[in-house]
Amino acid sequence: MNTLFWFRRDLRLFANEALIQALENGAKHAIFFICDKQWQQHHTAPMQIDLIKRRVNYLQHALAQYGIRLHVIAAPYxxxxxxxxxQFSHANNIAHIIGNREYELNEANRDKAVQAECDKQGxxxxxxxxDLIAxxxxxxxxxxxxxxxxxxxxRAWLKQHQDSHFSVPPWPLSDNPISIADSELLHSDGCSEKWPVDDDAIARIVDNFICDKLAHYDDVRDIPSVKGTSGLSPYLALGMVSTKQLLITIQLRYPDILTTSKSKTFTWINELVWREFYRHLIAEYxxxxxxxxFNEKYNALTWRSSDADFNAWCEGRTGYPLVDAAMRQLVQTGWMHNRLRMVVAxxxxxxxxxxxxxxERFFMQHLxxxxxxxxxxxxxxxxxxxxxxxPYFRIFNPITQSQRFDPKGKFIRKYxxxxxxxxxxxxxxxxSYLADTQSDNHCYWPAIVDHKAARERALAAFKV
Incomplete structure (x- = not known):
């Protein structure tokens, strides 16, 4: 009887305790499902799908070196x-399926259905x-x-982990490699190629952030023209790196990081805790x-249905330079600086x-x-x-946000x-923006809303 490991959004070999457990149980097979129709329903960005496929290709080769075959199977929904x-379990005499939990509703319902079928089949x-530390x-x-x-x-999260000393199981090595047929490799269109998917490159990104950027993260994280963020968000989203492994690595350099929550070096850890908070909420609600x-009293809020304004926002034509530059960054690169995500939202x-x-949907379609x-x-x-x-009355002023975080307009001019x-x-x-620099017929568009008037309109709507 065999053990099977099921890859989901945990596309990593190291610091993957579920995978290690599967291998200790003798697993020689792993599986990953290409869920094109489901991804489409979930508005998954084409660039992220491309990154997933490139990473799965890498994992197929890497796992083969350890005698493990990763099967990639189409399962539209x-x-x-x-x-x-x-069907795979019956064909390969699988007695135990191991994976990592996912917390969203569709994923949880899928796993309930799998559990029911597994119970029937023994x-x-x-x-x-x-995917979580806590x-x-x-x-x-x-x-x-x-x-x-x-x-x-x-506070409760920190109290729970301040005295914890995490460890990551070692990756079991094997001298029994097997080959993978070319037909099993996934086609990638390369749109995510700026993000490397091999473990060595990812490890360098992690080390560069922790050794060179973490100490200054609090000082530069809000400046969009500077590469002051970790650059790890795509890898965290797909589980290519483990949050627990990141915390262990940071603790090696900053042993007191969890007991100095008011220090600048804790600022990025705070972002990890926010990430955990949102996952706990998704599972709970x-x-x-x-x-x-989440707050049901806003169910009565009347939203505007202006497609013209929404399209102007999507295309970076609002007339507010920082907002428009941020939206163009998103559409052109598939990523947006965290401070700007708050501003445009x-x-x-x-x-x-x-x-x-x-x-929310537009972000998922592009990020x-x-x-x-x-x-x-x-x-x-x-x-x-x-x-x-x-609070509903806290409304970011895109002008002052621009003056504060892009004072010389470096980011604005880039996009x-x-x-x-x-x-x-x-x-x-x-x-008015000069929209056509290739012609003597200058094309302009005005700001689509006045800040003061928009603020008063929002306050009135939310008060009601």
Whole structure:
């Protein structure tokens, strides 16, 4: 009887305790499902799908060196995964299936269906909490309920882990490699090629961040013209790196990192805790996966349905330089700076009063690091409809945000070259953009909304 490992969004070899356990149980087979139709329903970005396929190709070769065959099987929808998994298990005499848990509603329902079929067939199905440092359900308040405010969640999370000394099981080596047929390799169109997928390159990115950037992260993380962020978000979203492994590596360099939560070096750890917070929420409240407001009192909020304004936001034509530059960065690169994600989300939901769900979907359709829990949490935070969200009266001013975080307009000019001629002090303000630099017939578009008027409109709508 054999053991099978099921890869999901945990596309890593190292610090993958579920995979290690499968190998210790003698696993010689692993499986990954290409769920094109389901990904389409989930609005998964083509660039992220390309990154997934490139990583799976890499894993096929890497696993073969250790005598493990990774089978890639088409299963258009999650329900097809159940059928294909059972057929594979019968054909290969599988007695135990091991994987890492996923927390969104569709994924949880898929796993319930798998569990039911495994019970019928006498197959053991085991899921690990491989995507989290604190397992779902382990951080509760005194009433044994999920925290609804981040700060007390963080305090409890830190208290739980401050004295913890994590370890990562060693990767078992094998001298029994097998070959992989070329027909099993997935086609990649290369649109994600700027993001390496081999373990050596990813390890260098991790080391570069921890050794060179982490100490200064708090100082530069909000400046979009500087590469001050970790660059790890796509790898975290797809589980190519482990949050636990990252924490272990950081603790080796900063042993007191969890007991100095007010230090600058803790700032990035704080982002990891936010990530955990949103995953705990997704697991605790299935309604979030159904697109519902966390804060139900905003169900009565009347959103505007202006397609013209929404399209202007999507295409970077709002008339606010920082907002437009950020949206062009997203569409052109598949990634957006974290500070700018907050700015453009606030602009859509407060200045334009357009439903946060439309922005959430657009982000998922373009982000290479698209992650449902974090994306949903971030959008509901910006829209003031979420758990521990910003107050509805807090409305980012895109002009002052631009002046503060892109004072010389370096980022703006990178994505709005038509503004190269505008002086630094004027570049932050809404004005007519020179849209056609190749013609004497200058084309302009105005700001689609006045900041003061938009703010008053949003305040009135949210008060009602």
């Amino acid at each position: 999650f329900c097809d995964c159940v059928t294909e998994l059972m 197959i053991t199905f085991t899921l690990y909490e491989g 397992p779902v359900g382990s951080v509760k308040n005194q009433s044994n309920e999920m925290y609804k405010v981040f700060t007390p969640f963080k 299935p309604k979030l996966s159904r697109g519902e407001n 606030s602009f859509l939901t407060k200045h334009l009063l357009i439903d946060w769900r439309r922005g 290479i690091d698209g992650d449902f829990a974090s994306n949903n949490g971030g959008w509901q935070w910006a829209a003031s409809t979420g758990c521990d969200a910003q 709005l070259p038509e503004l190269n001629h505008v002086p630094d002090k004027q570049i932050h303000f809404p004005h």
